[in-house]
Amino acid sequence: MSAQELGNEIYTLKVNGQSHPVKDAWIGESLLYVLRERLGLPGAKGACEQGECGSCTVVMDSQAVCSCLVMAAAAVDTEILTVEGLGENGSLTDIQQAFLAAGGVQCGFCTPGFIVAVHHLLDSNPEPSDDQIRESLSGNICRCTGYGRILEAVKIVISQRDAS
Amino acid sequence: MTTTHPTSTSTRAGTLGTNAHRPDGVAKVQGGFAFSSDMWSENMLWGATLRSPHPYAKIISIDDSAALAIDGVECVVTAQDVPGNPYYGLIMSDQPVFAAIGDTVRYCGEPIAAVAADHPETCKRALAAIKVVYEILTPVTNPQDCVSGIAPQIHPQGNVYRHQRIITGDQSIVGDVIVEGTYEIGMQDQAFLGLESALAIPDSGGEGLELYVATQWLHEDRKQIAACLNIPEDKIRLVLGGVGGAFGAREDISLQVHTCLLALKSGRPVRISYGREESFYGHVHRHPATIWMRHHADRNGKILKIESTMLFDGGAYCSTSPAVLINAITHTQGPYKCDTASVEGWAVRTNNPPCGAMRGFGVVQACFAHESQMEKLGVALGLSPVEIRLRNVMETGDRLITGQIMDSVAPVEQCIRETDAIAMPEPLLPNADIRQIPGGTGLTAQPGNIVRGVGWGVSMKNLMYSEGFDDYSTARCRMTDGVVSVKFATSEVGQGFTMLAQQIARTILGVDEVLLDTIDTQVGSAGSTSASRQTWMSGGAVKAACEKVLEDLFDHAALTFELSRDHVRIEETDIVDILSGRRIAVSEASKGINLDRTEEYHHPPTEDLDENGQGNCHVAFAFVAHRAVVDVDVELGLVKVVQIATAQDVGRILNPISVQGQVEGGIAQGLGLAVMEEIIVKDGKVRNPSFTDYLLPTFLDAPLVEMVLIEEFEPKSPLGAKGVGEPPCISVTPAIANAIRNATGRELPRVPIRPYDICL
Numbered sequence: 001m002s003a004q005e006l007g008n009e010i011y012t013l014k015v016n017g018q019s020h021p022v023k024d025a026w027i028g029e030s031l032l033y034v035l036r037e038r039l040g041l042p043g044a045k046g047a048c049e050q051g052e053c054g055s056c057t058v059v060m061d062s063q064a065v066c067s068c069l070v071m072a073a074a075a076v077d078t079e080i081l082t083v084e085g086l087g088e089n090g091s092l093t094d095i096q097q098a099f100l101a102a103g104g105v106q107c108g109f110c111t112p113g114f115i116v117a118v119h120h121l122l123d124s125n126p127e128p129s130d131d132q133i134r135e136s137l138s139g140n141i142c143r144c145t146g147y148g149r150i151l152e153a154v155k156i157v158i159s160q161r162d163a164s
Numbered sequence: 165m166t167t168t169h170p171t172s173t174s175t176r177a178g179t180l181g182t183n184a185h186r187p188d189g190v191a192k193v194q195g196g197f198a199f200s201s202d203m204w205s206e207n208m209l210w211g212a213t214l215r216s217p218h219p220y221a222k223i224i225s226i227d228d229s230a231a232l233a234i235d236g237v238e239c240v241v242t243a244q245d246v247p248g249n250p251y252y253g254l255i256m257s258d259q260p261v262f263a264a265i266g267d268t269v270r271y272c273g274e275p276i277a278a279v280a281a282d283h284p285e286t287c288k289r290a291l292a293a294i295k296v297v298y299e300i301l302t303p304v305t306n307p308q309d310c311v312s313g314i315a316p317q318i319h320p321q322g323n324v325y326r327h328q329r330i331i332t333g334d335q336s337i338v339g340d341v342i343v344e345g346t347y348e349i350g351m352q353d354q355a356f357l358g359l360e361s362a363l364a365i366p367d368s369g370g371e372g373l374e375l376y377v378a379t380q381w382l383h384e385d386r387k388q389i390a391a392c393l394n395i396p397e398d399k400i401r402l403v404l405g406g407v408g409g410a411f412g413a414r415e416d417i418s419l420q421v422h423t424c425l426l427a428l429k430s431g432r433p434v435r436i437s438y439g440r441e442e443s444f445y446g447h448v449h450r451h452p453a454t455i456w457m458r459h460h461a462d463r464n465g466k467i468l469k470i471e472s473t474m475l476f477d478g479g480a481y482c483s484t485s486p487a488v489l490i491n492a493i494t495h496t497q498g499p500y501k502c503d504t505a506s507v508e509g510w511a512v513r514t515n516n517p518p519c520g521a522m523r524g525f526g527v528v529q530a531c532f533a534h535e536s537q538m539e540k541l542g543v544a545l546g547l548s549p550v551e552i553r554l555r556n557v558m559e560t561g562d563r564l565i566t567g568q569i570m571d572s573v574a575p576v577e578q579c580i581r582e583t584d585a586i587a588m589p590e591p592l593l594p595n596a597d598i599r600q601i602p603g604g605t606g607l608t609a610q611p612g613n614i615v616r617g618v619g620w621g622v623s624m625k626n627l628m629y630s631e632g633f634d635d636y637s638t639a640r641c642r643m644t645d646g647v648v649s650v651k652f653a654t655s656e657v658g659q660g661f662t663m664l665a666q667q668i669a670r671t672i673l674g675v676d677e678v679l680l681d682t683i684d685t686q687v688g689s690a691g692s693t694s695a696s697r698q699t700w701m702s703g704g705a706v707k708a709a710c711e712k713v714l715e716d717l718f719d720h721a722a723l724t725f726e727l728s729r730d731h732v733r734i735e736e737t738d739i740v741d742i743l744s745g746r747r748i749a750v751s752e753a754s755k756g757i758n759l760d761r762t763e764e765y766h767h768p769p770t771e772d773l774d775e776n777g778q779g780n781c782h783v784a785f786a787f788v789a790h791r792a793v794v795d796v797d798v799e800l801g802l803v804k805v806v807q808i809a810t811a812q813d814v815g816r817i818l819n820p821i822s823v824q825g826q827v828e829g830g831i832a833q834g835l836g837l838a839v840m841e842e843i844i845v846k847d848g849k850v851r852n853p854s855f856t857d858y859l860l861p862t863f864l865d866a867p868l869v870e871m872v873l874i875e876e877f878e879p880k881s882p883l884g885a886k887g888v889g890e891p892p893c894i895s896v897t898p899a900i901a902n903a904i905r906n907a908t909g910r911e912l913p914r915v916p917i918r919p920y921d922i923c924l
Binding site for chain 1: 183185186188189190191192193194195196197198199201202283284285354355356357358359406407408409411439440597599600605657658659660821822824825828829830831832833854855856860861862863864866869
């Protein structure tokens with residue numbers, strides 16, 4: 001990109017509780033691109049570029065969004081949570097553990113988006129029915145599992161949280 | 165999930181038969197796993213590809229001067245920059261790296277040039293600035309015109325990829341009951357989520373390079389890349405970049421050569437990452453096919469003769485079309501006895517998108533036809549779908565229509581009976597949740613208009629490559645001072661082979677920790693991750709290498725610890741001398757020694773088919789039955805697949821959750837082909853190259869899956885296991901179609917079944 005087109009202005013994104021200056025960015029860059037290519041946070045994945053598959057799901061001000069559809073510069077002054085922001089000091093959350101135990105991970109490309117989406121789902125509705133789980137996660141496409149093991153993983157988490 | 169036999173004799177964590185942990189699992193749930201599209205290198209450029217907007221056109225000129233003048237553009241490559249073979253291909257080297265001036269583009273989306281620049285946006289602008297002058301030609305889009313010969317030849321190597329027949333038995337036989345139909349299968353996309361991506365890093369000396377790429381077969385890629393670049397294979401190191409699914413779409417070269425050319429020309433690392441639209445143009449798809457089939461049966465329902473013609477549209481370049489066709493015609497009979505057959509198959513070249521491998525590889529198309537026929541045969545004879553199939557089930561020892569004797573475990577009857585024994589779902593309640601009825605939250609269907617249907621599908625699928633191809637696998641096992649590591653070039657595409665390799669090594673060598681070396685070309689070929697073959701083939705190679713190391717360890721331990729060499733074996737993590745009862749921990753016995761073995765596993769040889777389609781062309785087979793229950797709003801044509809019951813022949817179960825995941829995942833893909841997934845091609849152009857317009861099954865579309873795994877040790881298989889990846893997606897498609905036919909009374913000869921096929 002030519003120097004004129006790269007705004008030399010710095011804007012700041014708040015991701016996973018930390019402030020990240022973004023400099024020399026083209027104004028047209030999506031939040032997904034900036035997270036992955038400028039901030040070193042490749043957990044959100046790009047697979048459709050039009051908000052159909054959910055691989056790029058992040059939470060922005062308590063809303064799950066497709067980061068491919070959000071302009072990065074428009075995300076200034078929001079709180080952004082990506083998959084990298086889950087779990088304390090590298091430990092796995094109960095949802096991440098359940099995905100592994102239930103066999104919810106195969107190729108893993110949809111997994112970060114699903115993990116973020118499930119965290120968001122259970123934060124907003126701790127006791128979803130099977131139908132509610134299916135509907136809430138129907139914006140996240142998985143091509144490997146047929147969703148059976150992912151449903152199982154979510155149900156494991158719900159029952160574990162109930163028990164504790 | 166239930167199994168017909170206990171699954172494991174060992175309880176030690178992580179051994180064969182247990183739900184071992186995926187070695188890539190933690191990184192995948194934390195978002196740290198490096199897919200090929202996450203690869204990055206210092207000083208890296210972005211690459212992008214210019215593609216033809218026309219399905220058939222002569223290239224008059226290419227002018228890249230305006231692109232090169234754009235600030236940030238590093239270089240442009242076209243056909244004249246290809247130093248070696250200008251063509252590539254898996255079976256026939258017929259696909260240009262780039263379409264050249266004076267030559268033609270043969271499909272919409274064919275690569276013409278590639279650029280490298282400092283930013284993806286700069287690449288887009290550079291592509292838009294390249295001026296290509298075309299002379300537009302009339303595309304050949306009807307595959308039948310290639311069979312009849314009226315289509316003009318669109319490639320020097322002709323318009324027919326393969327024409328093969330199978331003729332066996334007394335052709336004069338006429339059945340008491342005859343049913344026939346002409347069936348169509350649409351073009352399905354593999355739609356893996358992890359888009360094509362590669363990073364090429366040139367050597368500092370400029371003689372060779374390293375390529376990180378998501379592929380199914382590193383060595384085959386390297387062979388084709390080396391030929392195109394005119395560089396010796398040993399100067400090119402391929403490393404597997406993390407693979408986000410494959411399903412057949414990564415068997416062919418896509419961006420590999422382009423990325424290497426840009427890196428060599430610029431002298432800098434280059435990454436190309438496709439977007440979703442480009443991915444639809446960048447890889448082959450499942451062949452659309454038209455299949456006519458006629459079954460002759462006696463009054464008791466026994467199949468006497470099958471006649472069929474099959475036409476597969478291979479699109480513009482060959483890819484694996486000849487092998488796909490052979491798979492289709494040799495599976496005409498499905499999992500049923502049949503002594504007499506006459507089958508004629510064609511795979512042809514058109515200006516439609518190139519087609520090749522996708523999960524099921526030709527058998528999906530054949531199965532849709534034969535299972536549609538079995539349903540018709542049952543109706544014609546007044547027999548239930550279960551009964552007509554049980555009267556014809558294949559068994560081990562049967563002679564196939566190719567003359568080959570079925571020597572795999574063949575529990576077809578058990579697959580059907582176990583599936584039949586699975587409980588039916590509850591009836592749809594009048595006050596059912598809207599998410600459970602056809603149309604879902606669209607709130608369009610009225611429960612009163614919904615009709616339930618039940619349908620069956622049963623299939624047979626060959627495992628491994630066929631027709632004389634020696635698709636061997638290689639593995640290396642090392643034990644160094646008690647630390648075991650395994651190395652192979654087997655593509656891990658999500659199926660879990662890396663986990664299986666660790667399970668094998670733990671079980672054989674009595675260790676708990678197994679390191680995995682980098683998956684690259686620094687070891688012999690593993691063949692392709694396709695054809696349901698890696699558990700059998702690369703599993704066999706890892707097993708062989710580990711067993712050699714074990715023998716070396718026993719030699720060493722017998723001398724060092726004075727054990728009886730002929731009476732030692734591994735129990736848990738110890739070496740045990742069964743004469744003396746002495747136990748030495750493997751960790752103790754292996755101290756200070758270095759054992760290193762590399763082994764190849766080859767399956768028994770197979771043969772080409774002769775002119776009558778006779779020959780032992782396949783290695784082994786697996787079987788599965790599916791029963792679908794659907795709810796259909798017959799007025800609106802909306803379908804909800806309620807339940808899939810299935811019993812699958814899987815051999816020995818090595819990892820229960822992985823098998824379950826393959827079964828459920830395959831069923832979802834077969835459901836997609838049945839009711840929603842199709843690349844729509846009109847006049848040679850793809851009309852829906854996006855996830856907005858190419859519909860994939862979502863969480864709400866996925867049915868309840870009730871499965872029985874039929875566990876019978878396969879004696880021919882190194883680990884007793886059969887490949888489990890492809891069978892789940894094959895007969896579920898006709899099972900769903902038969903259920904919709906059952907609900908609607910319509911013939912519905914084509915998949916995917918669209919709403920207007922049902923309601924208009």
